[in-house]
Amino acid sequence: MKNINNINNKDINNNKINNKIYEKLKCRAELLLTFLNEHKRMPSYSEMMPLFSLKSKNAVFKIVNNLQKEGFIIKDDKGRIVFNSDFFSPAFSIKLLGRIEAGFPSPAEEELLDMISIDKLLIKNPVSSFLLKVTGDSMTEAGIMPGDYVVVDKSGTAAEGDIVIAQVDNAWTMKYLAKENGSYILLPANSRYKAIKPKNELVVAGVVTGVVRQYK
Amino acid sequence: MKNINNINNKDINNNKINNKIYEKLKCRAELLLTFLNEHKRMPSYSEMMPLFSLKSKNAVFKIVNNLQKEGFIIKDDKGRIVFNSDFFSPAFSIKLLGRIEAGFPSPAEEELLDMISIDKLLIKNPVSSFLLKVTGDSMTEAGIMPGDYVVVDKSGTAAEGDIVIAQVDNAWTMKYLAKENGSYILLPANSRYKAIKPKNELVVAGVVTGVVRQYK
DNA sequence: TTATACAGTGAACGTTCGTTTACTGTCAAG
DNA sequence: CTTGACAGTAAACGAACGTTCACTGTATAA
Incomplete structure (x- = not known):
């Protein structure tokens, strides 16, 4: 020095x-x-x-x-x-x-x-990440529009507030993960939809780590 | 055959x-x-x-x-x-x-x-494209949130309906490009903001070709 | 069975690779 | 001026490269 x-x-x-x-x-x-x-x-x-x-x-x-x-x-x-x-x-x-x-x-x-x-910005774990095309407008208020792509990491553990890909009652969906009365629920980011309270178990397949939108 | x-x-x-x-x-x-x-x-x-x-x-x-x-x-x-x-x-x-x-x-x-x-999905023209970090909430209803990155191509020609990076009255901004009474105006995608009708000339620096958002 | 196709082995070939050594010119510091 | 540092030139080296040739084993088709 x-x-x-x-x-x-x-x-x-x-x-x-x-x-x-x-x-x-x-x-x-x-x-x-x-x-x-x-x-x-x-x-x-x-x-x-x-x-x-x-x-x-x-x-x-x-x-x-x-x-x-x-x-x-x-x-x-x-x-x-x-x-x-x-x-x-x-x-x-x-x-x-x-x-x-x-x-x-x-x-x-x-x-x-x-x-x-x-790529490097969005994909921290190339092996366990993949891309999904978004359909539906349940997350528009979170800035995720129909037609966008979301980067999903299936290796990460989901935390409260994360946007997750989850299977609930035999259907796949993308929602905010939240907690109510000690059990996990799924919150959409669109006021026209209601929260999902899974009757059976909630399977989280991955955490959304990025969003990509392409304008023509 | x-x-x-x-x-x-x-x-x-x-x-x-x-x-x-x-x-x-x-x-x-x-x-x-x-x-x-x-x-x-x-x-x-x-x-x-x-x-x-x-x-x-x-x-x-x-x-x-x-x-x-x-x-x-x-x-x-x-x-x-x-x-x-x-x-x-x-x-x-x-x-x-x-x-x-x-x-x-x-x-x-x-x-x-x-x-x-x-990268390949978003960047058609690597030489003339660059990334900008978004501040402000004037485009939230178009799904572009503060903190997002936008891919800007400065070589493309802007058309009506495109999201553009423009200089108007000595300030830079990102808005929808629209036409009113034959002259170009800039429309925000947030109902709390008003349209911008440039007093002087409107300089379009580039067209937004993609949006990237990273969740932690 | 015989013939054919093909994945794979093993050794060899000329080319190109990254590297080394020796040398030349240039520029600034002492 | 001398000296040292440094960018660049030129030639040569062994190692690794992509490729080729000759051959083996196996499986399918006739």
């Missing part, structure tokens, strides 16, 4: 240089991302040469090492490189910009590090 | 066999998908050997060719294999099951061919 009082001109200059180097690396990481989006796989070192406008594989090699040092990419046990999924999605990445009310960001503000994958 | 009248027993038997072969191929495609989700890259032939419980690289080679013949995967110009993106996402894939009211599908019904990527 460096004492804040000991920072001298050299450190400041180094930071300035390091930032410049970092910017160049980030630019090259973007080139890799473009290739990945286009080819659905990472380029080899030979393929990176024209990508980075270089004539030597060794130059690529050094750059890849620096990219790894900065955390952009990771080399797996076989020496193959993949994007660090903390920063990047292995597939489609999308720029996450600010909030709407905050004003529309200028292109210059578009930060590479804020690229995320919607 | 085969005439329907000419189908004989041999054809029927061949179909039965072909279905069995297809099932086995599909099963192996699933193994590849599992590897892909785990390692964020495709396995090499050597890595597929233990994956398929085989002892010969050539067996893998033949299987890969069959997978390509059936359209599961594609070999690019470098001979490297990637999943056919018509069927599979290169990243997280998620099983798309039926509709909720249709009953909950049994695991046996889970069809591999219905695996999709949410």
